[in-house]
Amino acid sequence: MTQYTCDFNLKDNLIHLNHAAVAPWPVQTQLAVQAFAEENVRQGSLNYLQWLEHEANLRRLLKTLINADSTDEIALLKSTSEALSVVAYGLDWQAGDSVVIAAEEFPSNRILWQSLEQFGVTVRQVSYQTDDDAEQLMIHACDKTTRLISVSAVQYASGRRTDLEKIGLHCEQNNILFCVDAIQQLGALDFDVNKVKADFVAADGHKWMLGAEGLALFYCRKKHLTTLKLHQYGWHMLENPHDFDATDCSPAQSARRFECGSPNTMGIIALEQSLLLLESVGLANIEKIILDNTRFLIEQFSNNPNLEVLSSTEPARLSAIVVVRHKQMPSSELFDYLKQHHVLCAPRGGGIRFSPHYYTPRDKLEQLVKLLAF
Numbered sequence: 001m002t003q004y005t006c007d008f009n010l011k012d013n014l015i016h017l018n019h020a021a022v023a024p025w026p027v028q029t030q031l032a033v034q035a036f037a038e039e040n041v042r043q044g045s046l047n048y049l050q051w052l053e054h055e056a057n058l059r060r061l062l063k064t065l066i067n068a069d070s071t072d073e074i075a076l077l078k079s080t081s082e083a084l085s086v087v088a089y090g091l092d093w094q095a096g097d098s099v100v101i102a103a104e105e106f107p108s109n110r111i112l113w114q115s116l117e118q119f120g121v122t123v124r125q126v127s128y129q130t131d132d133d134a135e136q137l138m139i140h141a142c143d144k145t146t147r148l149i150s151v152s153a154v155q156y157a158s159g160r161r162t163d164l165e166k167i168g169l170h171c172e173q174n175n176i177l178f179c180v181d182a183i184q185q186l187g188a189l190d191f192d193v194n195k196v197k198a199d200f201v202a203a204d205g206h207k208w209m210l211g212a213e214g215l216a217l218f219y220c221r222k223k224h225l226t227t228l229k230l231h232q233y234g235w236h237m238l239e240n241p242h243d244f245d246a247t248d249c250s251p252a253q254s255a256r257r258f259e260c261g262s263p264n265t266m267g268i269i270a271l272e273q274s275l276l277l278l279e280s281v282g283l284a285n286i287e288k289i290i291l292d293n294t295r296f297l298i299e300q301f302s303n304n305p306n307l308e309v310l311s312s313t314e315p316a317r318l319s320a321i322v323v324v325r326h327k328q329m330p331s332s333e334l335f336d337y338l339k340q341h342h343v344l345c346a347p348r349g350g351g352i353r354f355s356p357h358y359y360t361p362r363d364k365l366e367q368l369v370k371l372l373a374f
């Protein structure tokens with residue numbers, strides 16, 4: 001058992017290597033949600049005003065996690081897809097505008113931009129798989145018509161880490177908006193919204209941040225807060241949400257303007273606890289352990305002549321995700337075999353995706369390596 005495993009309570013025989021899909025909750029998250037359930041059962045919303053403190057605290061934790069300038073730039077939405085949609089449908093597109101994305105993006109970060117073709121927007125897709133300097137290809141794909149680049153910080157199916165700073169600098173210098181899907185990075189690898197010069201960031205909490213599904217961070221840089229058009233309306237987005245008799249119904253000046261109705265308090269309490277745990281371990285520490293795990297798996301898999309590592313092995317490209325293929329066995333069969341041996345992973349990117357977190361004991365990774373030694 002590593003010093004961190006005791007914060008979790010996974011079944012002993014389970015090899016959980018699927019944080020890039022849906023993460024297990026830490027024990028302290030379970031206890032906080034149980035306490036909230038108990039409170040609801042026993043006294044309903046008697047302490048509703050205290051619930052709001054969790055919301056404020058979560059905004060502070062997320063601000064710190066991405067190094068935003070202010071909690072006013074943080075909205076709590078229901079998913080990455082919803083946050084990206086707030087951007088895509090909040091901008092004022094003109095026929096002839098273009099958007100540049102990576103061709104291998106998760107559907108949410110692709111079909112959304114393609115849906116803008118109905119307004120005469122062109123979507124240029126740049127393949128990330130063939131070229132080591134795909135960022136340069138993305139930059140080359142931009143021209144005077146380009147309004148926005150949208151890219152994942154880490155690609156979901158290959159684990160390839162994007163050089164966000166390079167793209168962000170180009171965007172800044174050329175007046176192009178920069179939108180980052182950071183769901184495969186936040187909670188696992190360091191991320192600084194100002195360093196990468198992102199205008200918008202979207203990330204649900206149920207992967208590396210170890211929260212529950214249904215609660216996502218949406219970061220909107222201050223200067224864009226009031227320029228994104230609003231498409232959802234409700235009491236919670238107003239400047240004074242609890243003054244129901246107010247005649248002035250102006251939307252909040254902060255990113256709360258994107259949160260139309262009642263907050264997901266249970267999800268907020270869960271993510272707050274999970275982020276408190278990550279904060280106590282320290283993101284730099286977490287990143288170091290995760291990259292050590294990744295290097296260990298790549299090295300072990302590379303020693304097996306029947307395995308092919310599909311993820312990039314370039315140091316700057318490493319993330320928490322390793323994808324591997326067995327040369328003698330179709331990935332669907334390999335996936336079934338691993339499942340029978342209690343390995344939780346995912347068939348992705350033409351192979352099997354393994355995504356351990358910082359607390360994953362090394363002996364679980366060694367067990368995996370042994371299971372693949374044929």
Ligand SMILES: Cc1ncc(COP(=O)(O)O)c(C=O)c1O
Binds near residue numbers: 078081108
């Ligand atoms: C890169 C990426 N973006 C978006 C999503 C979907 O996120 P959500 O369900 O929060 O919309 C996923 C889920 O796997 C993903 O890997």
